[in-house]
Every structure is written in structure tokens, then in C-alpha cells.
Amino acid sequence: xxxxxxxxxxxxxxxxxxxxxxxxxxxxxxxxxxxxxxxxxxxxxxxxxxxxxxxxxxxxxxxxxxxxxxxxxxxxxxxxxxxxxxxxxxxxxxxxxxxxxxxxxxxxxxxxxxxxxxxxxxxxxxxxxxxxxxxxxxxxxxxxxxxxxxxxxxxxxxxxxxxxxxxxxxxxxxxxxxxxxxxxxxxxxxxxxxxxxxxxxxxxxxxxxxxxxxxxxxxxxxxxxxxxxxxxxxxxxxxxxxxxxxxxxxxxxxxxxxxxxxxxxxxxxxxxxxxxxxxxxxx
Numbered sequence: 001x002x003x004x005x006x007x008x009x010x011x012x013x014x015x016x017x018x019x020x021x022x023x024x025x026x027x028x029x030x031x032x033x034x035x036x037x038x039x040x041x042x043x044x045x046x047x048x049x050x051x052x053x054x055x056x057x058x059x060x061x062x063x064x065x066x067x068x069x070x071x072x073x074x075x076x077x078x079x080x081x082x083x084x085x086x087x088x089x090x091x092x093x094x095x096x097x098x099x100x101x102x103x104x105x106x107x108x109x110x111x112x113x114x115x116x117x118x119x120x121x122x123x124x125x126x127x128x129x130x131x132x133x134x135x136x137x138x139x140x141x142x143x144x145x146x147x148x149x150x151x152x153x154x155x156x157x158x159x160x161x162x163x164x165x166x167x168x169x170x171x172x173x174x175x176x177x178x179x180x181x182x183x184x185x186x187x188x189x190x191x192x193x194x195x196x197x198x199x200x201x202x203x204x205x206x207x208x209x210x211x212x213x214x215x216x217x218x219x220x221x222x223x224x225x226x227x228x229x230x231x232x233x234x235x236x237x238x239x240x241x242x243x244x245x246x247x248x249x250x251x252x253x254x255x256x257x258x259x260x261x262x263x264x265x266x267x268x269x270x271x272x273x274x275x276x277x278x279x280x281x282x283x
Contacts, residue, residue, distance in 0.1 A: 002067060003223075007219065010214075010219070011218075013125075027203050028210075030204050033207050036175070036178065036179040037172065037212050038177055038215070039174045040175045040178065041168055041172055045168045048167065053161070056161060057165070060230075061122075061227065063227060063230045063231075064226065068229070068233055069233055069234060070234070071269050072271050074115040074116075075237075075271055077114070077264055078116050078237070080112075080277075081116060081269065082107075082241070082257070082261060083255065084109060084283055085100075085130070086244070086248045086254035089248075091174070097130060098134060101123065101131045104123045104124065104127035105123060110123060110127075115123060116130050119234070119237070122196065122237060122238055125150065125242075127146075129139050129147060130245070133245075133249060143245065144242075144246050146240055147246070148242075151238050154234070154235050155232075155235045158232060159228075161228070165227060166221065168220055169221040169223075171214050171216075172212045172220060173213050174214050174217030176211055178208075179212065180208035180209045183205025183207075187202055234262070243260045243261045243263070244261030245257075246255050247261070257276070258276060259273070
């Protein structure tokens with residue numbers, strides 16, 4: 001919804017200001033210019049990126065209409081779920097948690113945090129390192145290092161996606177100039193036509209430059225930035241999980257391990273200490 005509001009604001013303000021200056025909207029309707037600019041941009045985008053990355057990018061664009069995936073409510077349910085797991089391990093032993101690790105996506109314990117359960121990367125990440133802890137890996141430095149490497153891999157993938165979209169945005173103004181130059185070539189080929197015809201041809205050519213800049217800075221670049229923010233939010237979510245696991249591996253109490261995890265949450269979405277404590281005690 002936020003994306004649609006922003007998109008409508010950009011287009012509305014640009015076209016509204018143009019009309020207020022007595023601009024003729026019909027002049028801006030140049031579908032051939034759009035075909036040249038957008039078509040060339042998409043073609044270059046396909047050439048520049050591997051097929052596997054293209055699929056990931058297309059999948060990530062679905063996030064535009066969903067908003068930020070993790071807010072205070074989602075982090076609170078994650079912290080409570082972690083507390084439950086750590087408390088179970090502390091009071092009933094490692095073996096008690098194995099049934100949840102073996103089939104993590106069917107675990108009632110993991111599914112107590114619905115948003116967490118829907119994130120297959122996060123579920124597998126949490127279950128895999130819990131499994132390592134049940135296998136006797138107690139060195140928290142080793143766990144920390146392994147988790148860092150996996151999280152960095154996710155962050156690098158996010159950077160590739162953002163870079164690909166940003167590169168597409170950067171190329172749009174140049175492709176707008178290409179469309180404009182082609183329009184000028186057409187105009188020069190009609191130099192013997194009357195001024196009314198030449199005026200329309202020149203106007204159509206200039207629309208190419210206008211569209212290239214508008215699509216770049218008004219649409220594609222903001223999309224790239226937002227997708228990057230969403231993907232970084234997912235990485236930060238995994239860092240929160242990691243902080244809790246490493247803290248518990250150090251031997252601290254479940255409540256303290258959860259507090260370690262809470263401190264890794266972005267300040268905009270961090271639940272209050274009292275809220276986390278109250279939610280954990282209510283289990």
C-alpha cells in the first residue's frame with residue numbers, strides 16, 4: 001500500500017505540475033518512447049544478471065506490496081519462542097528439543113511464532129544450529145563464526161539484488177537520451193515538413209529524455225532502495241536469532257539469552273524489556 005501511495009504521489013505531482021503550466025497531456029503519450037526505454041532497460045537487465053539471480057529478483061519484487069516483514073509484534077513473538085526453546089533445553093535437556101529439530105516446519109513450538117514459521121530460511125537456520133548444540137558443539141566462538149558466514153551470504157545476495165535494480169535505474173536516463181536521439185533523427189528526416197509537424201516530432205523526442213529520468217529516479221531507484229531495506233530487515237531478523245543462540249551457548253539463563261537477542265533489534269522495532277519479560281512469564 002505504501003508503495004502504491006508513493007507511486008501515485010510521484011506521478012500525480014509531476015503530471016499535475018505539468019498541467020498547471022498549461023501542458024498538454026496528449027503530448028506526453030508516446031508509447032514508442034516507452035517501448036524503446038523500458039524494453040532496452042529490461043534487455044540490458046537480462047544480459048547483465050545470471051538466470052538464477054533474475055528469478056530471485058522477481059521473487060523479491062513481491063515484497064513491495066507487503067511492507068516491512070518484521071516489526072515489533074513479530075520480534076516479540078520470536079523472542080518468546082526463543083525463550084520457550086531455551087527454557088525447555090535448560091529444564092528438560094537437549095533430547096527434549098530433538099523432535100522439533102528433526103521436523104522444524106511441523107514443530108508446534110516453532111509454529112507458536114507464525115511469522116517465524118513462514119520464513120523457511122529462519123526456521124532452517126535456527127533448527128540447524130540447535131542441532132549442532134544437541135550434537136555437543138559447545139564452543140560459542142565456533143557457532144558465532146559459522147552463523148556469521150551464513151548471515152553474510154544472505155546479506156551478499158541482498159546486495160546483488162539491490163545492485164542489479166540500482167544499475168537498471170542508473171541506465172534509464174541514458175536510454176532516455178537514446179530515445180530522444182532517435183526522435184531527433186526522425187525529425188531531421190522530416191525537415192521539409194511545416195513547423196506544426198516538426199514541433200510535434202521534437203516534442204515527442206524530448207519526451208524520451210523526460211521518461212528516462214522520471215522512470216529512473218521516480219520509480220526504479222526507489223524500488224531498489226525499498227527492496228534493499230526489506231532484504232536487510234530479513235538479515236537483521238536472522239542476526240537476532242543468532243544473538244540468542246550464541247548467548248545461550250555461552251551458558252547464560254534463557255531470559256538473559258533473550259535479552260541479548262533483543263539488543264540486536266533495530267530501535268524502530270525493538271520491543272520494550274518489560275513487554276518481553278511479561279510475555280515470557282505468561283507462558
